[in-house]
Structures are given as C-alpha cells and as structure tokens.
Amino acid sequence: MAEWIQICDAEAIPPGHAARVEIGDLPIAVFNVNGDFHCLDDTCSHAMASLSEGELHPKECAIECPLHGSQFDLRTGEPISFPAVEPVRVHQVELREGELWVALSDEDL
Ligand code: FES
Numbered sequence: 001m002a003e004w005i006q007i008c009d010a011e012a013i014p015p016g017h018a019a020r021v022e023i024g025d026l027p028i029a030v031f032n033v034n035g036d037f038h039c040l041d042d043t044c045s046h047a048m049a050s051l052s053e054g055e056l057h058p059k060e061c062a063i064e065c066p067l068h069g070s071q072f073d074l075r076t077g078e079p080i081s082f083p084a085v086e087p088v089r090v091h092q093v094e095l096r097e098g099e100l101w102v103a104l105s106d107e108d109l
Helices: none
Strands: 004-009 018-023 026-033 036-041 055-057 062-064 071-073 090-096 099-103
Touching: 004 018, 026 099
Parallel strands: none
Antiparallel strands: 004 099, 018 026, 026 036, 036 090, 055 062, 062 071, 090 099
C-alpha cells in the first residue's frame, strides 16, 4: 500500500500554479487546476524538462512542457500532443485540512 507523504500547505500553490517538490531523489510536480490538485512526475518523458515550469491549461486539464510543447493530461499522464509519446506517472494527491499529501505511484518508469 502506498505511503502518504505530507508535502506542503495547499495555499502555497494557488489556482493556475504548480510547484516542484523533491521526495528523496524524485522530483514531482503538483498542479492546482481551479482548486483541484493533480500530481505527476516533474520530468517530461521526452527530454527531461521540468513540467512544473510549463504552462497550465485548466480547460483541458493539461500541462504544456516548456521545452518542446507536448501537452500531458494531468488526470492520466498521457501525452496529448507530440513530440512526447510516452506518458509520465500520475501520483495520488489529497487535500487534508489545508495540507497536501501525496502517495507515489509504484509503477516502473
Ligand atoms: S522535453 Fe518535454 S516535450 Fe520535449
């Protein structure tokens, strides 16, 4: 069973923003889409860019990679535009009394 880890105060990530958080040596990205939080691996599956530095598209619930522009669905981690073709992992995230908690996926990369 996944271990839940407290990462930050939810107010640190306002709607339309993202934060990069390192858990051990794994960088993850947490996104606030109109008050709903999503969490992915921070590293793009295409060429190692940091997805938390990309542009958030709330209507599509997607993040656009800052390097080559692939968009990833924040709900599934699947790329929805090229050049990326591999998904990024999705991690569970929960809001508990104003604090954000994540449970890391145990899927292999
Ligand atoms: S590094 Fe993300 S699309 Fe190329």
